[in-house]
């Protein structure tokens with residue numbers, strides 16, 4: 317296809333605003349999938365998805381469209397990940413296309429996530445077509461939402477297309493807008509191959525599948541290619557496009573989007589944003605902006621049952637094969653034994669991996685406090701990155717500690733604004749901006765990432781009854797008065813509970829933690845002091861009194877069933893406990909103790 321008849325685009329939308337439904341509708345309207353096959357087809361791919369346990373990128377699709385101008389066009393839709401943790405991946409997929417449809421639910425309005433992604437689209441110089449969805453619903457208010465798009469995002473929404481992805485109304489206008497409003501891609505067929513690696517995933521039949529956008533040159537089956545960031549070379553054994561099912565083609569030229577397979581062993585060997593070129597006739601320069609995925613949040617994962625360490629190793633290694641942004645190394649903890657220190661793109665990423673280990677591999681885990689990467693500047697002029705509070709050097713040798721900061725954008729209905737401001741203030745936030753659009757406020761805060769990684773999102777949801785939306789970007793490092801706080805249980809430091817805190821907040825945090833632990837740790841036959849300390853200095857203390865009687869003593873003498881049940885319950889509870897010195901600490905204590913109310 318010649319470049320002037322190609323249009324490449326992505327869809328920017330908040331979860332549930334109708335991205336998938338609209339994509340399906342575009343596919344159906346253009347006959348890419350015949351009407352009567354539609355249901356079957358999509359169901360089919362879902363079955364395959366389930367069977368093979370893979371994600372078919374149904375939203376990355378090549379659509380053939382005969383436009384009103386009588387010309388035939390190829391439209392390529394690329395799917396973009398929707399979550400804040402994957403901002404870098406979003407930025408790469410945006411670079412692979414020239415335009416975006418901004419889909420906003422006309423019964424709802426703009427959300428923070430939409431904002432973050434639309435800014436990425438603007439940064440990638442996209443032409444943006446606003447689309448107001450769900451006009452079939454009585455609550456639809458297009459004028460209000462169009463105004464909000466103009467106020468909050470600052471793009472013209474007077475001609476926003478009004479559609480119902482459900483009934484199909486307005487879909488033809490969307491296709492015409494893609495053709496008439498979005499620019500065609502640029503590229504030079506005669507130049508050396510320059511292709512962007514947009515995404516990759518593992519398919520159990522095909523191995524690693526790589527989604528590419530050709531910038532210059534032509535990619536053919538059998539070509540020997542080179543990944544410019546690593547220098548690794550491969551032979552292309554399959555090349556194709558998604559309609560939305562995979563279909564082989566002979567070649568991909570400039571401006572085109574498709575997939576290749578090349579006997580690549582692991583997804584880890586493919587890096588989003590990397591430049592793919594020919595081994596023999598490489599391009600001079602890679603595409604700008606590539607950066608290898610950098611984990612920003614670290615935590616320790618330990619098996620509750622130390623006999624499961626090898627199983628945990630296997631699980632982690634397997635998961636890492638398919639996730640280049642997840643890092644791990646072995647860690648030993650005085651209290652928890654052998655485990656792994658793992659790095660994640662963000663909290664959601666952490667939760668996903670932890671859940672998969674627990675569910676798919678059936679290993680119960682103790683997760684230690686998530687920590688960000690601190691920059692520790694020593695008095696001798698050296699600097700190192702602290703990933704684990706347990707590795708803190710002697711404070712007397714430290715010149716200063718810098719922590720990562722973020723710019724957080726929160727959109728919230730007026731009535732909850734006060735609570736949101738208080739939450740941000742409590743987390744050492746500095747307000748940067750506050751604007752209103754209709755009855756919603758947009759607040760921008762500069763916050764320490766450390767204060768956000770744990771339970772900020774949960775707290776935000778609870779103080780706003782779920783009505784706030786939140787997004788953030790890392791902005792840089794800044795020095796602050798940070799200290800390591802230790803927790804001592806029965807005079808023994810429990811390293812897994814050590815956290816970095818701001819000095820001014822240490823007492824409050826420490827007191828909250830020891831109070832929580834007092835509730836969470838069961839009573840023993842002896843008295844247990846629980847303390848929070850900085851250096852050698854105790855800043856908070858609680859005492860768990862000794863257990864006087866056997867627990868079963870409070871059962872009615874003769875009731876054997878009841879007694880047995882209680883003992884069984886105790887035994888089940890035991891499994892989830894770890895012994896620290898002479899004290900049993902239940903698994904949930906490690907997470908709960910860190911949550912602040």
Ligand code: GTP
Nearest residue numbers: 330331332333334335336337449450451480481482
């Ligand atoms: P995620 O897949 O969760 O990211 O959501 P999405 O943005 O892809 O939204 P999806 O297409 O799954 O739509 C969300 C819900 O809205 C579904 O229940 C759709 O059936 C419904 N929906 C989408 N478009 C319309 C519309 O035009 N009208 C109505 N009434 N419902 C719609």
